[in-house]
Amino acid sequence: MGSFDLKVVLITGASSGIGEALAREWAYHGAAVALAARRTDRVERLADEIRAKRGRALALTCDVTKDGDLERAVAETRAALGPIDIAVANAGFSVVGAFERLALEDHRRQFETNVFGVLRTAYATLPDLLRTRGCFVIIGSVSGHIGMPGTSSYSMSKFAVRALAQSLRHELAGRGVGVVLISPGYVKSELYQVDHRGQRHPEAADVVPRALRMPADRAARQIVAAVARRRSEVVITGHGKAAVFLQRHVPWLVSFGVKTFRVKGRPNPGGVEVRSDERP
Numbered sequence: 001m002g003s004f005d006l007k008v009v010l011i012t013g014a015s016s017g018i019g020e021a022l023a024r025e026w027a028y029h030g031a032a033v034a035l036a037a038r039r040t041d042r043v044e045r046l047a048d049e050i051r052a053k054r055g056r057a058l059a060l061t062c063d064v065t066k067d068g069d070l071e072r073a074v075a076e077t078r079a080a081l082g083p084i085d086i087a088v089a090n091a092g093f094s095v096v097g098a099f100e101r102l103a104l105e106d107h108r109r110q111f112e113t114n115v116f117g118v119l120r121t122a123y124a125t126l127p128d129l130l131r132t133r134g135c136f137v138i139i140g141s142v143s144g145h146i147g148m149p150g151t152s153s154y155s156m157s158k159f160a161v162r163a164l165a166q167s168l169r170h171e172l173a174g175r176g177v178g179v180v181l182i183s184p185g186y187v188k189s190e191l192y193q194v195d196h197r198g199q200r201h202p203e204a205a206d207v208v209p210r211a212l213r214m215p216a217d218r219a220a221r222q223i224v225a226a227v228a229r230r231r232s233e234v235v236i237t238g239h240g241k242a243a244v245f246l247q248r249h250v251p252w253l254v255s256f257g258v259k260t261f262r263v264k265g266r267p268n269p270g271g272v273e274v275r276s277d278e279r280p
Contacts (some may be wrong), residue, residue, distance in 0.1 A: 017216055036070075037062060037091070058080050060073045070124035089137065096151060102152070102153060126177075131189075138182065141183055145247050185216075
């Protein structure tokens with residue numbers, strides 16, 4: 001793996017899950033990390049932990065759904081750590097549930113974070129990345145390759161950022177900026193405790209079998225290695241790779257399996273329902 005000494009990495013959604021694990025992994029490899037998230041207390045604790053190990057870290061309060069927050073975070077990062085070499089658009093959550101039970105507002109909320117949050121990150125960091133000939137990293141999902149029952153909104157958002165990654169990769173290649181799409185399968189995180197209104201339910205049990213959940217630190221190691229090599233796209237987890245392979249080469253088999261085994265998305269934590277008068 002290439003050295004990240006003296007590199008500056010900005011990570012959105014750094015307060016938990018993959019984002020938190022990436023911060024630790026990049027700091028371990030010598031990078032200075034800017035930790036952006038809404039939950040300030042969490043990123044401050046993480047920054048303190050990294051600094052206690054003689055790493056460089058900056059905690060930033062940032063909401064990717066708010067215009068101006070990313071520009072401010074980038075300016076603070078540049079002032080404290082230097083220009084950004086790697087920007088990781090990681091912040092996101094999952095709207096789940098049968099399509100007819102979701103309102104247009106649910107889809108808007110999903111896209112505001114998962115799609116427009118990525119766009120805000122890209123626009124805010126691109127000047128630095130062009131200067132440093134750096135790398136823009138998008139955390140997508142296997143759901144950006146396969147749409148399953150009960151995941152229409154989330155899958156749409158992840159299909160969208162996969163398209164963005166492909167287009168940006170071509171546009172920026174001649175200007176020295178790499179674009180890496182990471183498509184994880186099931187990785188242990190708080191994603192499965194967040195309902196489609198963005199509220200966390202710590203008591204919610206993860207319905208995904210433990211054997212299929214990759215630890216976040218293991219996923220982070222694979223992601224950092226992929227960025228070091230500037231891979232175009234990396235699918236994380238064995239089951240994720242298998243699912244993407246089957247969808248690409250034998251999609252009829254995937255459809256048959258979904259129908260036969262009545263595959264569906266995870267339940268909505270907290271049991272939040274959409275009222276009839278909220279539906280489009």
